[in-house]
Amino acid sequence: MGRPLTERERDVLAFMIDTALPSGGDRPVPAAARARWRQSIPTTTAGRRCECGACPSIDLVDERARTSKGGRSVVLRADHPKASLLLFIDDDRLSYLELAPHGDEAIDHFPPVVELSI
Numbered sequence: 001m002g003r004p005l006t007e008r009e010r011d012v013l014a015f016m017i018d019t020a021l022p023s024g025g026d027r028p029v030p031a032a033a034r035a036r037w038r039q040s041i042p043t044t045t046a047g048r049r050c051e052c053g054a055c056p057s058i059d060l061v062d063e064r065a066r067t068s069k070g071g072r073s074v075v076l077r078a079d080h081p082k083a084s085l086l087l088f089i090d091d092d093r094l095s096y097l098e099l100a101p102h103g104d105e106a107i108d109h110f111p112p113v114v115e116l117s118i
């Protein structure tokens with residue numbers, strides 16, 4: 001198991017699952033899939049953090065202490081004025097929550113959900 005998600009991480013994860021859209025014109029995500037992913041939030045923990053030092057991106061680890069790799073990827077995207085947010089779902093499991101800063105300025109924490117848009 002990783003560490004528990006922070007409240008902010010959990011909020012951003014829920015926002016991404018509920019409202020973020022597939023990137024690059026991929027197929028729409030069925031509501032049933034979003035519901036399934038949402039149900040997995042309570043058993044999701046934070047694994048390794050990105051080592052770049054400029055972002056708060058984290059591996060998402062489930063109760064089997066495994067980060068999913070491979071399988072068909074769904075990537076959901078949302079935007080912040082200073083960054084892009086991406087949620088990777090691999091093989092139907094929450095896999096990676098990424099914040100990619102637009103500029104050189106480091107962003108240490110995920111932003112409040114109210115600052116996100118789709």
Ligand SMILES: [Zn+2]
Binds near residue numbers: 050051053054055057
């Ligand atoms: Zn990083």
